[in-house]
Each structure stands twice: as structure tokens, then as C-alpha cells.
Amino acid sequence: MNQREKERYLREYALLKQEGKPFFPYAVAKDGAMAAVVMLSIILMSLFLGAELGPKADPTTTTYSPRPEWYFFFLFELLKIIKPANLVPLATIGIPTICMILLFLLPFYDRNPERRPERRPIATTAGIFVILAMGYLTYEGAHAGAPTQIDMETPTTLVAAGGPVLEQFETGKQVVAQSGCQACHIIGENGNDGPGPPLTDIATRLPKQAISRTLVNPTAPMPSYKALQESEPEKFDAMVTFLSQLK
Numbered sequence: 001m002n003q004r005e006k007e008r009y010l011r012e013y014a015l016l017k018q019e020g021k022p023f024f025p026y027a028v029a030k031d032g033a034m035a036a037v038v039m040l041s042i043i044l045m046s047l048f049l050g051a052e053l054g055p056k057a058d059p060t061t062t063t064y065s066p067r068p069e070w071y072f073f074f075l076f077e078l079l080k081i082i083k084p085a086n087l088v089p090l091a092t093i094g095i096p097t098i099c100m101i102l103l104f105l106l107p108f109y110d111r112n113p114e115r116r117p118e119r120r121p122i123a124t125t126a127g128i129f130v131i132l133a134m135g136y137l138t139y140e141g142a143h144a145g146a147p148t149q150i151d152m153e154t155p156t157t158l159v160a161a162g163g164p165v166l167e168q169f170e171t172g173k174q175v176v177a178q179s180g181c182q183a184c185h186i187i188g189e190n191g192n193d194g195p196g197p198p199l200t201d202i203a204t205r206l207p208k209q210a211i212s213r214t215l216v217n218p219t220a221p222m223p224s225y226k227a228l229q230e231s232e233p234e235k236f237d238a239m240v241t242f243l244s245q246l247k
């Protein structure tokens, strides 16, 4: 803002102040009335609609898919997009903090007296970009696959083969998805990248026998799935068959 603009602004401000009404009681009464309406709506809504508690927590569930509230989906998605482990603090703490600081400092670096959006191309573009980015991330976060899910196309050769081969592949995929492997392994688009190696193309590195051996007799921290092999051998076999086709 240059000297002339400043003077004009101060003149307009003095004029408006002269003809205006004092904050107390006019503005205070207005705000108070609106606050009362909001409070009353909340009280009436809680009296007549109530809040749902949802089902009781079940500590034995293996299919629970933890999700944040919808207004945190954009952060959730941001965290998902940023894969390297050493960049995770940047996504969770860094970017939101930088945005908050930028917002806090806005009056200091944006001294433009203009108020019309079309006369403030940079601020308008930045604002639209932020809204679009958050909207997109929220949408993607809302549609993210569950951690107990593997979004992997079944190979066309298997689909063509059909029958028991295809069935075993699908069963194996389900067993892997529900056995908690993705807490430590990434499979295609799903799961965590570590501490275990990605399993997306495990078959190119390990033959079927070796995969089976790893599951029964793994190196820590990977848990052994020997109990599964003993109690439900078909499930175990399906899991090994599924893994031995990932290439």
C-alpha cells in the first residue's frame, strides 16, 4: 500500500466511523442473537435427534478398517501418498504446520488493499488451488481401500483358466488380506512399506517352497503362520499359491 492509498483508506475509515454505530451494544446484540440461535439448534437437535453411539468395540476383529473423520481425509490421503518413511513427519506435521504459519502470517506478507477477487490474481489462484487440492485429497481419502483389502487385478491367464485355480488365487488373496500381512508388507497399492519387503512381485524372488518356509519359520519381527498351516491347511496353501503367483 503506498502513501496515497493509505491516506485514502484512513479518510474512508474516519468517515465510516463517524456515521457508524458503536460495537456495544449493536454488534454485540447481533452476535449474541446468532449465538443463541446456534446454541438452541444444537440443544434441540441433541434432544430430538440424539447422537448414535455405534457398535461396541470388538478387540478380536480382524476386518476393522481404521479411518479418520471425513474432515481429516485430506491429511490421511496426504500421508498415504507420501511413501518414503523419512518423509512421513513432513506429511503429518510439516505441511500442515507450514500452511498454518503461512495463514497466520498472511496479514504481514499480503498487504494488497484490493478486495475484489479478480484484482488479486495470486491470492485467488492460491485459494482456489488449495480448495481443489483439499477437495481432491478428501475424495481420494474417502475412497481409499481398507488395510484388509488387496486391490489387485487377477491375472488374465488365471481368469481364463477359471475353476479351482482361480478359486485358490481368490481365496489366497483374501487370507493374505485378513492375516495382517499388510501391517508390514506392501502388496500392490495396499499395505505399509515396511518393515517387511514389498510382496508385490515376491514370486520373482522366492520360489513357492521358500515362501511356504518363510511363513512357517520366519525371521523376527515377522510372526510365524505355522498355527494356520496346522489348523487350516487349505487356507495356508491358498495363501502360498496366491503369493507364488505375484510377479
Ligand code: HEC
Binding pocket: 176, 179, 180, 181, 182, 183, 184, 185, 195, 196, 197, 199, 202, 205, 206, 211, 214, 215, 219, 220, 221, 222, 223, 225, 243
Ligand atoms: C510384524 C511384521 C510382519 C508381518 C505381520 C508379516 N511379515 Fe512377512 N516379513 C516381515 C519382515 C521384517 C520380513 C523380512 C525378514 C527377513 O529379511 O528375513 C518379512 C519377510 C517376508 C517374506 C520373505 C520376503 C523376501 O523377499 O525374502 C515373505 C514371503 C513374507 N514376509 C510374507 C508374509 C505374509 C504372507 C504375511 C502375512 C500372512 C507376513 N509376511 C506378515 C515382517 C512381517
